[in-house]
Amino acid sequence: MAPSVPRTRAAAALRMKQITLDNQGRTIRRLRAQLATEIRGLATMKKELGDTQVALEASHKVIAGLTEIGLSMSKKIEKMKVKKQLARANHVECHQKFQARIHEAEDSMQAQHLLIEALVD
Numbered sequence: 001m002a003p004s005v006p007r008t009r010a011a012a013a014l015r016m017k018q019i020t021l022d023n024q025g026r027t028i029r030r031l032r033a034q035l036a037t038e039i040r041g042l043a044t045m046k047k048e049l050g051d052t053q054v055a056l057e058a059s060h061k062v063i064a065g066l067t068e069i070g071l072s073m074s075k076k077i078e079k080m081k082v083k084k085q086l087a088r089a090n091h092v093e094c095h096q097k098f099q100a101r102i103h104e105a106e107d108s109m110q111a112q113h114l115l116i117e118a119l120v121d
Contacts, residue, residue, distance in 0.1 A: 010119060017116045021109055028105045035098040042091040049084045056080060 056077050 014116060014119060017112055017119075021112055021116075024105050024109050024112075028102055028109075031098055031101050031105070035095070035102075038094050038098070039091070042087060042094070045087050046084070046091075049080060049087060053077065053080045053084065
């Protein structure tokens, strides 16, 4: 009976490692799906901001002779540029965070895989 106990413990440890790997795999898939959703949302926002900026610039050309209105439109264009820069910065930051989390999970999975291989050997 004593020889089977270590094998049972080893098998249980391997099962726990496999469960952990499965959980991390699901986490990676979920994070990738979230990243894809975020990228699509940010692309839509970027297009809308670009369209709005084009519309504002066209309006600015129409009313260029009116100093007060021209000033107002210039301020709006600057705000849109700032929003566009913020959207771009947020996109980059979000992308980097998700990539870092994915790499972390992948590194952890690889380390656990190596550990399982070592335990199997």
